[in-house]
Amino acid sequence: MIFVKTEEEIDLMREPCRIVRDCLNFVGERIAAGMTTEEVDKLVYDFIKASGAEPSCLGYCGYPASACVSVNEVVVHGIPDGRTLQEGDIVSVDLCAYKNGFHGDGARTFCVGKVDAESEKLVRVTEECFFKAIESLHEGTPLGDIGYRVQQHAEANGFSVIRSYTGHGIGREMHEDPTVANYGKRGTGVRLKAGTVLCIEPMIAAGGWKVKILDDGWTAVTQDKKRAAHYENTLVIRESGVEILTL
Ligand code: MF3
Numbered sequence: 017m018i019f020v021k022t023e024e025e026i027d028l029m030r031e032p033c034r035i036v037r038d039c040l041n042f043v044g045e046r047i048a049a050g051m052t053t054e055e056v057d058k059l060v061y062d063f064i065k066a067s068g069a070e071p072s073c074l075g076y077c078g079y080p081a082s083a084c085v086s087v088n089e090v091v092v093h094g095i096p097d098g099r100t101l102q103e104g105d106i107v108s109v110d111l112c113a114y115k116n117g118f119h120g121d122g123a124r125t126f127c128v129g130k131v132d133a134e135s136e137k138l139v140r141v142t143e144e145c146f147f148k149a150i151e152s153l154h155e156g157t158p159l160g161d162i163g164y165r166v167q168q169h170a171e172a173n174g175f176s177v178i179r180s181y182t183g184h185g186i187g188r189e190m191h192e193d194p195t196v197a198n199y200g201k202r203g204t205g206v207r208l209k210a211g212t213v214l215c216i217e218p219m220i221a222a223g224g225w226k227v228k229i230l231d232d233g234w235t236a237v238t239q240d241k242k243r244a245a246h247y248e249n250t251l252v253i254r255e256s257g258v259e260i261l262t263l
């Protein structure tokens with residue numbers, strides 16, 4: 017069931033979403049070669065706590081950290097550890113904050129120093145996929161149009177769309193209906209109502225879309241070991257467009 021939020025509820029969501037936005041910017045300014053992914057997680061934990069919010073990911077289904085820190089061929093759910101970031105890596109940071117009874121959720125892929133041309137393009141195109149998806153998104157748009165637009169843009173650039181992870185509704189729970197696939201057919205699915213709050217999060221791979229989960233039960237890597245990128249914002253469907261809460 018898709019919950020349509022009231023303006024009061026949306027107002028309550030602004031703060032956790034702003035914290036997610038600010039935390040992603042804060043981390044992005046500090047990411048550098050030589051840092052461990054655990055140090056990135058510590059930045060996230062401290063920032064969210066200092067903002068008076070809770071890191072929603074910590075303990076979620078047993079997840080052991082505040083952020084997912086996914087390097088190169090890790091698509092999502094990279095568990096922070098002693099791995100050191102190297103010049104030329106790309107690193108996706110995905111985090112959620114809980115405050116006022118609501119969650120905010122966002123992700124960015126950062127480049128560590130100078131990266132190769134394909135990685136740079138992958139990061140750029142993944143971000144563009146998000147903006148293509150929202151270009152003509154408003155009340156009444158069929159849900160399938162989102163995935164269609166992401167897929168079109170990714171494949172037109174020679175990349176592939178990760179299938180086994182999706183965007184989602186968000187609110188009092190971190191994951192609510194509907195499931196927001198990053199591939200699909202135009203004109204299919206429910207017509208979105210104004211006041212629906214969604215996380216749209218393209219996960220795009222430089223090679224094939226198949227992933228496997230490592231023995232830790234979380235870390236999702238591409239089967240062909242090619243790199244992947246991730247870009248996510250929480251947004252509200254409005255009468256004539258969208259309002260992004262994490263930008
Ligand atoms: N923030 C992720 C999302 O985009 C969820 C992370 S799973 C967790 O939906 F276990 F790390 F919380």
Ligand code: CO
Nearest residue numbers: 121215217248
């Ligand atoms: Co999400």
